[in-house]
Amino acid sequence: MTEMLQILDVDGTLVGESPVDDSVTRGLYEAMVTARIFDHKATALQRQGRLATYAPYEGQEAAQIGAVAMLEPGDWLVASYRDGAAMQSRGYPWTQLLLTRTGDERGGRPPAGVNVLPPSITVGAHMVHAVGLAWAESLKGTDAVAMTMFGDGATSEGDFHEAMNFAGVYQTPTIFVCQNNGWAISMPRARQTASETIAQKADGYGMPGELVDGNDVLAMYDAAARAVDRARRGEGPTLIEAVTHRIRGHTTADDDGRYRSPEETARWAERDPLERVRLYLDAAGVWSRKWQEEIESAATAAIEAAVEEAESLEPFTAEEIFDAMYAEVPPPLAIQRRRAAEAGLA
Amino acid sequence: MxxxxxxxxxxxxxxxxxxxxxxxxxxxxxxxxxxxxxxxxxxxxxxxxxxxxxxxxxxxxxxxxxxxxxxxxxxxxxxxxxxxxxxxxxxxxxxxxxxxxxxxxxxxxxxxxxxxxxxxxxxxxxxxxxxxxxxxxxxxxxxxxxxxxxxxxxxxxxxxxxxxxxxxxxxxxxxxxxxxxxxPEEPYTVPIGTAKVEKPGSDVTIIAYGSMMREARAAATELAQSDIDAELLDVRTIIPFDTETVLESVTRTGRAVVVHEAPRTAGFGAEIAAQIYEHAFYSLLAPVERVTGWDTVVPLRRAEQHYVPSVGRVVAAVHRVMET
Known part of the structure; x- marks a missing residue:
């Protein structure tokens, strides 16, 4: 088995050299705490019928937040429907993330200057987009990079091969972050691919692949920082396999009791990505119950404000469903637009 | 059963x-x-x-x-x-x-x-x-x-x-x-390539399939209250299309309303309408109406109701062909 990078073990002990000082670690911890509160809130909202479906990322906060920590504002992130923690870290607002889940197209529009594409719902097509985004930056002469996030299931799509191959051939500044969370809906990782690791697939495309403890935010930070640096220096793409676990069902519509045991989930809960950082910070004397309460209440307030903002938006009128199909509504579509409005009144 | x-x-x-x-x-x-x-x-x-x-x-x-x-x-x-x-x-x-x-x-x-x-x-x-x-x-x-x-x-x-x-x-x-x-308990097949007249009627033929049959049925029931006797035709097989059953119905009623939730332009309703015009033009008492989804991406949950054809849209289309 290829060795897996780990810097902080499950007990909160440093087993490698931390890439950052404790103030940064505190920031990463706060981001993970906030992301988990959002995840729980969104799940609760779905149970109340206020969101359509929701794909929880609990247990994957370190893989996401550690991976994107070293991205710069000009860099691109193109991620999947389970990557809200990473996207929000890069400026995609909680409000917009909620809107994608209430079923409102305005969730797909982050603020100007945020180079984060709307979450990809189809599995895997967006991996190729990260090649084009990165390639364009090279052609434009910037040093910006593109990172894509996807799951172990996505590596079975043909798009994975095409994305990795292009990135290798053209040496695009792309960072592929596979969150191997053990399950693609009901399909376990062992039956998704016959290769020992996903990281080793990088060999076939002429790029480095690194196996990382995805529940260790410092290891993720370290591996991603090196990959981002390489890409920025023009040394090409990297594949990172973050070994983590999907603690909840595939979505709120999934019944994971049909295909896996609660014991497995419980085992992974013991490797929680947040708790080990808390233990580390506590031992270093930079954690307190009071600070924990402060960051939790700040997060809760921000997320409640986002919920209120998202729910206060009036749903689209019939006319508005036509308005973003083209730069300008072509005449035949304008006729339909008028008829739709009339049908709504009838 | x-x-x-x-x-x-x-x-x-x-x-x-x-x-x-x-x-x-x-x-x-x-x-x-x-x-x-x-x-x-x-x-x-x-x-x-x-x-x-x-x-x-x-x-x-x-x-x-x-x-x-x-x-x-x-x-x-x-x-x-x-x-x-x-x-x-x-x-x-x-x-x-x-x-x-x-x-x-x-x-x-x-x-x-x-x-x-x-x-x-x-x-x-x-x-x-x-x-x-x-x-x-x-x-x-x-x-x-x-x-x-x-x-x-x-x-x-x-x-x-x-x-x-x-x-x-x-x-x-x-x-x-x-x-x-x-x-039925015993195994059976339904032949591919056969449409079905689900409810006979004399005034207009409502042609639909799949999910939209629900709206088509509700529309036929509602129209009966206005003394409009709609024939309800379930396409069941899109390809190979059962032109014969459709023409038999439309030549009798003289009016057709085609319903599908797919986008309108180049939707299968266009093919159905073309078949009717080619083969039953002189039996028609009114132009064929299409009730379809719009030429947009299907909206997400909060606006979906603006997209999927409603019973009201089907009923309104039938009234339009009946006026001619």
Whole structure:
């Protein structure tokens, strides 16, 4: 088995050299705490019928937040429907993330200057987009990079091969972050691919692949920082396999009791990505119950404000469903637009 | 007779199909979880993992492998989890599945079934509400089937498995649980290529299929209160299209309203209208009306009701053709 990078073990002990000082670690911890509160809130909202479906990322906060920590504002992130923690870290607002889940197209529009594409719902097509985004930056002469996030299931799509191959051939500044969370809906990782690791697939495309403890935010930070640096220096793409676990069902519509045991989930809960950082910070004397309460209440307030903002938006009128199909509504579509409005009144 | 919903009827048909040793099921999450809509629930336990195959997330892989199996003599039934996720397999379908018979002059054939849940109305995420049957209808060499009742779902699925050619089998998501009806205990097939007059009428023919049959039925009931006697025609098979049954009806009523939830432009309703104009022009008392989805992406949950044709839109269209 290829060795897996780990810097902080499950007990909160440093087993490698931390890439950052404790103030940064505190920031990463706060981001993970906030992301988990959002995840729980969104799940609760779905149970109340206020969101359509929701794909929880609990247990994957370190893989996401550690991976994107070293991205710069000009860099691109193109991620999947389970990557809200990473996207929000890069400026995609909680409000917009909620809107994608209430079923409102305005969730797909982050603020100007945020180079984060709307979450990809189809599995895997967006991996190729990260090649084009990165390639364009090279052609434009910037040093910006593109990172894509996807799951172990996505590596079975043909798009994975095409994305990795292009990135290798053209040496695009792309960072592929596979969150191997053990399950693609009901399909376990062992039956998704016959290769020992996903990281080793990088060999076939002429790029480095690194196996990382995805529940260790410092290891993720370290591996991603090196990959981002390489890409920025023009040394090409990297594949990172973050070994983590999907603690909840595939979505709120999934019944994971049909295909896996609660014991497995419980085992992974013991490797929680947040708790080990808390233990580390506590031992270093930079954690307190009071600070924990402060960051939790700040997060809760921000997320409640986002919920209120998202729910206060009036749903689209019939006319508005036509308005973003083209730069300008072509005449035949304008006729339909008028008829739709009339049908709504009838 | 047993009363089943459409998902249960399809489950019973798959179970029956698996009695033929050539039949194998392939798809994402179809085994252990029984499919995201539970259509294949219990079949892995009953028929084993060689017959009910949970695959990696790989639609081109599923259809390409099913094609190979079919050419080699099996009768695979592949599942695409949602219509919006079927497009990675599109090249396999348009370039190979639909063509091998002609390419090899009957020497090799691909008698497989591709099951595709389709349609809006459940407020799902993007790509989960597509109704792009016209894409498949436009590919020569495929058959395209779409039931609206549990009875037809059972019979058409078994007919699709028996069929010597590839069949795209569309399953209206909205009707999986809401459509209930009697299904005989003994196995039966419903012939592919036959439309059905579900309710006779004399004033106008409402032509619909799949999910929109629900709105069409409700519209016919509502119209009866205005003394409009609508004939209700369930297309059931898109390709090969049963022109004869449609023409028999429309030449009698003189008026036609075609309903589908797919986008309007180049939707299958355009083909139905063209058939009527070509063959029944002089019987028409009014222009054919189409009630369809708009030429937009299917809106997400909060605006979905603006898109899916409503009973009111069907009723209004019938009133328009009756005024002429």
């Amino acid at each position: 047993t009363e089943l919903n459409m998902a249960q009827a399809l489950n019973a048909a798959l179970d029956r199909a698996l009695a033929d040793e050539r039949v194998v099921l392939l798809g994402e999450d179809i085994g252990q979880t029984g499919g995201v809509f539970r259509v294949s629930d219990g079949l892995l336990e009953k028929h084993g993992p060689d017959r009910v195959i949970d695959t990696p997330v790989s639609e081109a892989g599923i259809v390409g492998a099913a094609y190979g199996m079919a050419v080699a003599g099996l009768r695979p039934i592949a599942e695409m989890q949602f219509m919006g996720f079927s497009y990675p397999a599109f090249d396999q379908i348009i370039s190979h599945v639909s063509r091998i018979r002609n390419r090899s002059r009957h020497r090799f054939t691909a008698p497989l079934v591709i099951r595709v849940p389709y349609g809006a109305g459940i407020g799902a995420a993007e790509h989960h509400s597509e109704s792009t049957e016209a894409l498949y209808a436009h590919i020569p060499g495929l058959k395209v089937v779409v039931p609206s009742t549990p009875h037809d779902a059972y019979g058409l699925l078994l007919a699709a498995v028996d069929d010597p050619d590839p069949v795209i089998f569309l399953e209206p998501i909205r009707l999986y649980r809401s459509a209930r009806g009697e299904v």
